[in-house]
Amino acid sequence: MDFDTQVVIVGAGPAGLLLAGDLAESGVSCIVVERRVRDSELTRAFSVNARTLEQLDARGVADDLIATGLRNPVLQFLQIDLSRLPTRFPHVLVTPQYNTERVLRARARSHGVELREGCEVTDVRQGPDGVEAQVRNADGTSRTLRAAYLVGADGRNSTVRRSLGLPFPGRAAVRSMMLADVRLAEPPRKPPTVGAVGDAFAIIVPFGDGWFRIMAWNRRHQMPDSASVDLDEIKAIARRALGQDFGMHDPRWISRFHSDERQCPRYRDGRVFLVGDAAHVHSPAGGMGMNTSIQDSANLGWKLAAVLRGRAPDALLDTYQAERHPVGRRVIRRSGALLRGVLTTPQALCGLRDFAARTVLHFPPIAERLARAMAGIDIAYPAAVGAHPLTGKRAPDIALAGERRLYEVLRGRRFVLITPTGGSVPASMADDWGGEVEFVTSAGATGKTVLVRPDAYIAWATSDQSSEGRNNKIREALARNCGPAATDG
Template structure:
């Protein structure tokens, strides 16, 4: 677990596991340290949104996860309003409902198969930054701490992140809702809908299936704001669900109950030197909208290829800084959006609740607004900053466009972790530039449909650069500049540098 070119990830949740799989697949030595001795069968996250499914498809594991859950093609909002997801662009026009432990299982299997090391029962108790790396103090069981050295460390260790605390970073924000009751139960009466939500201003209740006969209940009672340490009274839980839904669905046989509070917080910097924060260690949101796990997985997808490029020696100087620059605004937007949804659900005055319901029905009943809202919930509208005057596609999500030859689609071409240059015509100069001089980090593909756009797609599925139809010489120069900007100098430049040294 030592070396000058390795990455240590703290936390074996979904964020840490996806990042570990990406790094290991890119040939970066990677170790995940997890405080828990065994994986947890409990879960809080259920929703896997469309953009996350696209990221998983780029890694070849979306189908495996989809088989574990149920597809929900619309979401119920306030006052009977329904948000239609069936018209979302792309191959996943729905939200997948599956327990978090299934997501972790799929991602852990991928990480291990790629060569990542996962060490359980390893608690990080300290951190010291060096100019050329990071030293972690790690305790196994009751033994004394020992030093684990890494070139880079990623804290994906949740809301109570030891890594974040060791860096001395603040975690400003507030509690969004207190004393939320959780339980795993069986039901005598199966709900009519996959996701069942109800609220009246005084109580809130949500039901979601595990798929094996057990259901997760999330409930809140304004009249009883108990401490997180207070046990859940099962009769109070049933009464809360009855008030919110009109029935408790014959709830019985709880196998696990707990209380928690939900915060809205975000760390001011996702990077401190050679240490990065991702997932709940960097940002926490209310559970409304099911964005937490999805945002963390997209953090990991954004960071992994950057670290791999740095450790392979071809990263442009500002590539690592781009992680904070792109992901911090997304985390802030999710925090605000999920908080607004939660406060809307818990509105108390009846006139305000009535106005909220009217607005929700108007928004979901107006096609342009409904499409925009659906894309926001699904994560398909996330775009990263582009230079002024740049091509309008730059910074935006790349759809899974068809390609000529094999592989037949863009997401399949992204599975080896390289950039993909999609060319609009079989230009020998373009093909030579991409496949000969940057072949170790760029795959050149011919567009399968009629298009005049040439685009460079990043390993995380966002468009780094694009241009329309131009003269061949000019296009070749533009491509060369774009590849150098995003992918570093060509391979022969590295070979020359090594010979000079």
């Protein structure tokens, strides 16, 4: 099959754009097909957690995004303190999704990604040698795009998933949730502001630019998504759940929607992959949706690049399913439990619920565990039996010799081998793997040699300090994780 590009990405949301930027930066050609034709000011996602900010830092764009929003070190409703987390980003960033998309779009375009807006994929077919996507262009004409692989980042109603006949089992999590972006005559003093009284729920989140996101739900008046909703209805719910409506006015958009809990059993089908909402959807509680989607793409991107560049076997792509499917399942469970705790507690028991939550959070181990979970830095991937305990864990942003940080070095989209202070690797090893691995030395006394994957997870580690034994283990680890040495052809 003659290819138009190596990878077609369907959907230019945060997941699709991050993936496109990663592939292009790694030398892989890709085309992004996007149905929308302009930036949208309408968005549901607005929170970026610490782990996602770390992933963006490893791409050099975290600080750009942070400049667009508000940093909140405490998750107000649960009073979870994020300020002590072991990360450069001990907070949740509140910023509309369109800001995240703009930052990632600029990065993708800077690396030469071809973005085809106003085009819609209508069908996907695959064979043993490649994938064909039928695309309807903005002018009504159609053409076929051919690629080695295709990634569906096209949301909960994914055409890619439906074309392949993949199931999307699950259930409704919450119905008739109302959203609006409004101005406030009397903004709350300590945003975000959250309230739930058993049959009514409301949250007000500032975007930092004079606009506020309102989410509201009324157990007594649940309507289909198509039912009209006006600001008066949202005001009434806010007064019930929050005690006042803060003078809401001038909405720029209002919408009613329902949220499902669904997950596709397979994130990979031959040469086609699903990321983000195309693979999993869940309740909005905890703001985990966009974060999980971005981290899906961070996991898949370096693996696709390694296979397409001949550095890894096709079997590496199966680890995307093995690593990310359990994460999606856990997010569905966590967000669902949080949602039901807020929306299904009878009004008479709301005070007891809140008291119990505050009491539990007085125990430091529990508070720390919840903070890590909400920040996404507790995510770890399975490791082989007998592997070093660090294997599969998130790599912290440690200081390196030369006044550098690990996440700055990871911007090269390569593996990073970190040796302890005073340690080194033979020059021949650096020559053999120099194009695939960055060799650095830690600035602290870690006592460990660690190989970090391009997605900032630990691929391998050893505490062996003997030069001969350690170097032999390093060679084996590099060959296993980074492909054959240059001298092997």
